[in-house]
Amino acid sequence: MRSGIEVCFANPGTTEMAFVAALDEVPGVRAVLGLHENVCTGAADGYARIAGRPAMTLLHLGPGLANGLANLHNARRANTPVVNIVGEHASWHLPYDAPLSSDIAALAATVGTTRTVRSRADIGAETIAVIADARIHLGVSTLIVPADYQYARATDAEPVPYEATARPVVSADRIEAVARQLREAGRRATIVVGGNGLSRRGQRAAGQIAAHTGAVAYSETFPATAERGGGLPDLDRLPYFPERAISALAHSDVVAVAGAEEPVAYFGYENVPSLLCPAGSLTHLARPHEDAEQALVDLALALAADGASMTAIPSKETIDSGAKLTGDFVGKVVAARLPENAIVSVEGGTCGYPFYTAAAGSVPHTVLTNTGGAIGQGLPCALGAAIAAPTRPVIALQSDGSALYTTQALWTMAREDADVVVLIAANHSYNVLRTELSRSGNAEFGPQAERLTSLDDPLMDWTALAAGFGVPAYRAGTAGELDTALSKALADGGPHLIEMSL
Amino acid sequence: MRSGIEVCFANPGTTEMAFVAALDEVPGVRAVLGLHENVCTGAADGYARIAGRPAMTLLHLGPGLANGLANLHNARRANTPVVNIVGEHASWHLPYDAPLSSDIAALAATVGTTRTVRSRADIGAETIAVIADARIHLGVSTLIVPADYQYARATDAEPVPYEATARPVVSADRIEAVARQLREAGRRATIVVGGNGLSRRGQRAAGQIAAHTGAVAYSETFPATAERGGGLPDLDRLPYFPERAISALAHSDVVAVAGAEEPVAYFGYENVPSLLCPAGSLTHLARPHEDAEQALVDLALALAADGASMTAIPSKETIDSGAKLTGDFVGKVVAARLPENAIVSVEGGTCGYPFYTAAAGSVPHTVLTNTGGAIGQGLPCALGAAIAAPTRPVIALQSDGSALYTTQALWTMAREDADVVVLIAANHSYNVLRTELSRSGNAEFGPQAERLTSLDDPLMDWTALAAGFGVPAYRAGTAGELDTALSKALADGGPHLIEMSL
Known part of the structure; x- marks a missing residue:
């Protein structure tokens, strides 16, 4: 061992x-x-x-x-x-x-x-x-x-010390080929960054390339690990729903993927193409296992783009502390309150997307998302991150339906005194499924469909669940209450749970 | 559909x-x-x-x-x-x-x-x-x-009504062969009953055979569905630990399995045989998929044993209501308080074995056990049983470690207003693993072994977990408190949880 x-x-x-x-x-x-x-x-x-x-x-x-x-x-x-x-x-x-x-x-x-x-x-x-x-x-x-x-x-047996994988380096020919494509396409190009391209160095290079060529730069929709904030460019995530992603990519003659998988629809929908970029536009700067960070840096050099820069602007928006919580407000409050070098494990769309957008201009932080779509990932992932980096505060921004899959993680957080603040977006429904049902033409749900997508009968009491597993908990219904509870939890250290009534 | x-x-x-x-x-x-x-x-x-x-x-x-x-x-x-x-x-x-x-x-x-x-x-x-x-x-x-x-x-498509499987009937030759073996072996024989042999009719026949020939009759260790009580013979379960099972079968020239798998050790231990019965003793009356019930009835006829009988004696033991709860007391209190035709889903050994023994002479009831050893089965199984038989009260007699795998079942019990009383044996440890560690020669546990088999840091609060999922809960520390809480829960109907501090 x-x-x-x-x-x-x-x-x-x-x-x-x-x-x-x-x-x-x-x-x-x-x-x-x-x-x-x-x-x-x-x-x-x-x-x-x-x-x-x-x-x-x-x-x-x-x-x-x-x-x-x-x-x-x-x-x-x-x-x-x-x-x-x-x-x-x-x-x-x-x-x-x-x-x-x-x-x-x-x-x-x-x-x-x-x-x-x-x-x-x-x-x-x-x-x-x-x-x-x-x-x-x-x-x-x-x-x-x-x-x-x-x-x-x-x-x-003789122990072999673990060395991080040396990712295969992308060839100079490939860099030059993509540089040529981007030069020709100008604004009619998109770069989708993933893998280790989402390091600070990789994103800075992506921002330089975008600023220099006029291309649009996106992050892959569900990055494993993405550095954010602290002056990095705001690489928004490629939209989840295929129609919106297709529309985001429609103007592009060139879609260059750098460490990301090819952009494909999360689910197949009748009459919507599975491949999201225009036919013939796809080009690979770096495969997911290759060194996308270095490839982006090399590409920026090849384009002579390394003098350019792109920096997200910190938000100056003030939030009405009496405002009833919505996904948007949660995103903004958490983005404003984020401690430096925090790790944010995001699972679920209700607050995840707004937070990602709101935190572009925040202090430096790392975002972890659910890469494979098997729900119940956010709380365990936050726990593991906290054990890997005991000096960094961890926030788990979590939808209730998926949190219910692995609530037991709360107990291990308590036992290991892990610095994790769990924020539960309690909308008491499988909201994404209600959206999908509507998308597939069911304007009104029958009683069984209603019942299979609702979690409000009975209402889950998250503060009681947290207490059951030994984790102190608060409840927040307004932006101000969330801000107060989050500040207190972060100041106290150790695991806490905040049930956010949406 | x-x-x-x-x-x-x-x-x-x-x-x-x-x-x-x-x-x-x-x-x-x-x-x-x-x-x-x-x-x-x-x-x-x-x-x-x-x-x-x-x-x-x-x-x-x-x-x-x-x-x-x-x-x-x-x-x-x-x-x-x-x-x-x-x-x-x-x-x-x-x-x-x-x-x-x-x-x-x-x-x-x-x-x-x-x-x-x-x-x-x-x-x-x-x-x-x-x-x-x-x-x-x-x-x-x-x-x-x-x-x-x-x-x-x-x-x-044309719907096809569901028909219960007609289990293959055991041949007259096989019945006669086993009858001959049992006649010869007399008291040096054991019958292990499983599958549909654990119906009321099957067990009555097994009791007749045992009473007539002097053979010992056991139930398989983990039956899927066993009828118990109401004057049935007390077919105890074949012991779990191999040394005890080997000793229970050691006297037998003939071990006849009737609907049960061959008796093998649950886990392999150095220097302990995997097959638990003496070499050459095993004979098959009925395979698990065959009609063991009918085979037992036919065997009783072939042996002219159908006049004999064997009936468990109801316990007259009174329980000191002030006694601190132990697995034994839990078994006795639940056996005494059992409603007629109750279904009892048993998972975990702490209270499961004592209950099985204590309830032999109780009112008629059905026991469901964990057949495959994958823990987290007891609560979902109880839920499904309650939905299958809405007029029968269900008790889930459940160890805490395994209950923690599928606590979410509590919420569905609340939502469906299922008549399930969940009894949690809260010893706050993976007790079976502590036993196994000791068995494998670790008299004292190191700190990591201690930590990997203990669930007491922090203490789980089962009444809070139940409240979180919308299930009313009580706590019981003595036999009397358990009896009172169980009576009240059964009288009220709907789901309840009782945390039993052991």
């Missing part, structure tokens, strides 16, 4: 007891208990996004891995290195098909690479290999370890 | 909106919203165990199915018919690998049979086929439906 891995987000069972005992025998790995595996895997994702190196998860057999798959799906879409150690029945017990037996490798293969330890002698080499898998592929890698092979010491 | 399926446990997303709209257009299917897919799948399992026919689940893409896999694993091990409808991206959108795309079929294959709708014309036939799959295999079957094929009406 001495391969640069320092944290293990764990929910072990009987087949992992040798690992649990080893955590005390071999120093250097801090175990963090999650009450559900999706808390562990989401926290590992958040940890790696901030720490730049993987955390480990320790999961119990097939069902334990299954419970954590949704956030591993998100980690896969974030290109985050995550290393799962999954216990298996003792090798000689497997043929008996005991109740907890299932096809662990098949589950693991849906989210990344998989290895299985086949003998006691192999555990050291396989442990090193699974960490290398995560590093090289920037993804999820899983090691399945039968219980009888866990007693061999992984530490007998 | 007119194939005998009346209830749909749903957590839909954008790709299932056509189904949601159809629920209002086509009458006859009641939609029940779960806040997490593992609530939906566990409820479908509990529903089918009591109703004898499947419920449907409606799940959103790969991550939605992944979230529900743990309780589908349990349903698979319970041989329960469950029909999953999982939405997929529109067929023409799939090649774009949008963020929520993943290998749904691979996930579904780990728990049962899988079908994918390949054209708009096929949806009717495939819907009927997936229901038939669940019925014929007594298991989990999944239909993946791309969004663009959902607009075709499944109802255009």
